[in-house]
Amino acid sequence: MSNENIIECKDLNKYYSGVHALKNLSLKIKKDSVVGLIGDNGAGKSTLIKILSGAHAPDTGHIYFEGNEVKFKSTKQAMNLGIETIYQYSALIPQMSIARNIFIGREQTNFSLGSIGLMKSKTMDKAAMDALNDVELHLRSPDTPVNQLSGGERQGVVIARAMYFKSKVLILDEPTNHLSVKETNKVLRFVEGLKKQGVTSIFITHNLSHVYPIADHLCVMARGEKIADLAKEDTSIDELTDLLVNG
Amino acid sequence: MKNNRIKSILMRPEISTFIMFIVIMTGFFIANDKFLSPRNIRIVMGITPEYIIVAIGIAILMISGEFDLSVGSVFALVPMTMVQLVHQGIPPWFAIALGLSIGIAVGFVNGFITLRFGIPSFIATLGMLYIARSLTTVATGGFPPPFPHSLPNELFVFQFEVFRASLFWMLGVAAIAGIMLHRSNLGNWIYATGGDTGAASSMGIKTNNVKMFCFILCGFLAGFAGMIQTFRIEAPLPSQGYLLELESIAAAVIGGVSLFGGVGTIFGAAIGAILIRFLESGIIMARIDAEWFRAGLGSLIIISVVFNTWVVRRGENMVHKNNAEEELKDDDSSKEKKDEA
Numbered sequence: 001m002s003n004e005n006i007i008e009c010k011d012l013n014k015y016y017s018g019v020h021a022l023k024n025l026s027l028k029i030k031k032d033s034v035v036g037l038i039g040d041n042g043a044g045k046s047t048l049i050k051i052l053s054g055a056h057a058p059d060t061g062h063i064y065f066e067g068n069e070v071k072f073k074s075t076k077q078a079m080n081l082g083i084e085t086i087y088q089y090s091a092l093i094p095q096m097s098i099a100r101n102i103f104i105g106r107e108q109t110n111f112s113l114g115s116i117g118l119m120k121s122k123t124m125d126k127a128a129m130d131a132l133n134d135v136e137l138h139l140r141s142p143d144t145p146v147n148q149l150s151g152g153e154r155q156g157v158v159i160a161r162a163m164y165f166k167s168k169v170l171i172l173d174e175p176t177n178h179l180s181v182k183e184t185n186k187v188l189r190f191v192e193g194l195k196k197q198g199v200t201s202i203f204i205t206h207n208l209s210h211v212y213p214i215a216d217h218l219c220v221m222a223r224g225e226k227i228a229d230l231a232k233e234d235t236s237i238d239e240l241t242d243l244l245v246n247g
Numbered sequence: 248m249k250n251n252r253i254k255s256i257l258m259r260p261e262i263s264t265f266i267m268f269i270v271i272m273t274g275f276f277i278a279n280d281k282f283l284s285p286r287n288i289r290i291v292m293g294i295t296p297e298y299i300i301v302a303i304g305i306a307i308l309m310i311s312g313e314f315d316l317s318v319g320s321v322f323a324l325v326p327m328t329m330v331q332l333v334h335q336g337i338p339p340w341f342a343i344a345l346g347l348s349i350g351i352a353v354g355f356v357n358g359f360i361t362l363r364f365g366i367p368s369f370i371a372t373l374g375m376l377y378i379a380r381s382l383t384t385v386a387t388g389g390f391p392p393p394f395p396h397s398l399p400n401e402l403f404v405f406q407f408e409v410f411r412a413s414l415f416w417m418l419g420v421a422a423i424a425g426i427m428l429h430r431s432n433l434g435n436w437i438y439a440t441g442g443d444t445g446a447a448s449s450m451g452i453k454t455n456n457v458k459m460f461c462f463i464l465c466g467f468l469a470g471f472a473g474m475i476q477t478f479r480i481e482a483p484l485p486s487q488g489y490l491l492e493l494e495s496i497a498a499a500v501i502g503g504v505s506l507f508g509g510v511g512t513i514f515g516a517a518i519g520a521i522l523i524r525f526l527e528s529g530i531i532m533a534r535i536d537a538e539w540f541r542a543g544l545g546s547l548i549i550i551s552v553v554f555n556t557w558v559v560r561r562g563e564n565m566v567h568k569n570n571a572e573e574e575l576k577d578d579d580s581s582k583e584k585k586d587e588a
Contacts, residue, residue: 055449076451087449093442095509096435104439105450107432116433118426 005064006031006169006200007052012061014047021047022058023224029169029202034195036211037204038244039221045204047224049171052202053085054078082168086175091158092146099128099142102161131164132157135190152183159190163197170194170201176210188214208244212237220244260503260555261515267551268522275529282532289409291528293479296417297472299520301491302498303424304468306516309499310428311461312441312508313368315357318469318495320379322488325350325470326477327383333395343398347470353379354466358459368462376492384485391484400478413475420468425513437461441508497544498523501551522547
């Protein structure tokens with residue numbers, strides 16, 4: 001972990017048809033750290049990640065990425081800068097193969113007319129397997145449809161994809177939801193591995209026990225506000241639980 | 248490993264359609280050995296390309312997750328427009344271009360209404376089914392016009408020894424569509440959009456643009472195929488392509504295209520369309536009352552989808568079983584390591 005901030009948010013506000021979903025939120029995220037963003041349903045976690053990932057724009061406030069102010073107009077823009085978001089339900093296309101999934105929207109092509117071209121399937125297959133090996137995920141074939149993988153393996157594929165495209169920040173939205181204990185541990189190991197490779201991750205969850213062991217920093221949200229922002233060594237699981245429950 | 252490869256091939260739904268195709272063809276051949284005579288193949292393959300072209304357009308649109316019920320009406324409207332424009336004194340090639348752009352325009356309107364207002368394409372294109380059919384009838388002015396022989400119809404339907412020129416046009420369409428869908432990144436976006444629109448757009452794919460492209464392509468191909476039919480029979484009929492929308496969807500579904508999007512191939516849709524035409528011919532050749540064709544088609548739709556689902560599920564179970572076995576092996580080997588330690 002370095003002392004440099006990779007992302008800094010200042011006074012973000014967001015309203016959804018009259019509902020004040022995010023209230024004056026300011027947040028600093030250090031480079032190469034794992035930040036646990038915790039809060040109950042409706043705490044504003046999703047709103048915050050939608051803004052950071054470029055899906056929505058804040059009504060007021062500023063976002064700085066590597067020290068420069070950014071205003072995202074699309075998720076693609078955020079992705080190009082190196083902020084990749086993994087949504088809980090919709091990160092992979094179940095019927096499509098692992099290799100195709102890894103390269104969705106960023107296919108390698110032989111030539112292109114406008115943005116359309118013929119895909120280099122073999123190169124992509126090989127790169128996909130290498131990317132999976134990099135996150136210690138050993139799957140049989142890049143042609144396997146994603147719907148034949150377990151939940152943990154799917155998260156592994158998504159993380160491999162983010163790594164392959166040299167993401168600097170990975171936002172994980174409830175990556176351990178609906179996973180067995182064994183699978184959850186797999187995903188936590190993937191996230192720990194990210195830190196070693198110089199990727200900052202923001203791990204969103206309402207399950208404190210999942211993120212606590214791997215987080216460097218914990219941020220608690222409630223009712224659209226940040227109610228605590230603590231380094232792990234300054235807090236305890238009991239204090240955080242109390243904050244989560246009593247807000 | 249080799250076993251896995253065979254299984255993954257078996258899991259492709261168009262393969263089970265192909266098996267069914269062989270079985271049905273053999274059955275009719277046994278019932279009447281003239282079924283596969285050059286004469287009969289010539290008759291069936293003379294008309295089939297038109298249906299295959301429509302089925303390809305429908306299949307691509309269905310893979311992207313949408314429907315088009317207006318293809319039957321566009322199939323009539325486009326050639327009717329061409330013929331009437333020629334009668335108005337417009338040069339034939341220009342009339343063809345204008346006619347085909349009507350197909351493109353209908354596709355665009357279908358897409359625009361569906362995507363802009365967020366309504367099911369089933370409804371938007373059902374409306375268009377009636378509108379386009381009505382326009383076709385109005386365009387006849389009450390009486391089907393004669394076919395103007397200044398139109399270059401031989402280029403599209405010239406009868407060679409066994410096949411018509413339309414077969415080669417169809418092969419061209421299928422080759423381009425196949426490369427686009429299976430080899431290009433645009434094809435990848437089409438599958439992604441139909442498989443999970445939310446996931447595709449979170450990966451930066453402009454899913455509405457992808458769907459719009461498929462709507463337009465479908466309208467264009469329906470019009471192009473309708474033109475070939477009119478050129479073949481040399482009579483623009485306002486009733487042309489009646490119920491074709493359902494038959495095209497049937498062809499796609501028989502060929503393994505999913506109703507829910509994200510699954511299907513060009514090859515499957517083409518086989519589905521060919522199967523329907525040979526089924527029709529086979530029933531006649533077997534001296535069964537032709538009225539049984541629809542019952543046969545209905546049964547074929549149901550049987551093929553049940554069969555596809557069964558084959559795919561069986562393949563999946565095999566893979567899962569393999570996975571489970573390997574995981575057990577992994578556990579065993581890790582245990583052994585522990586024991587050694």
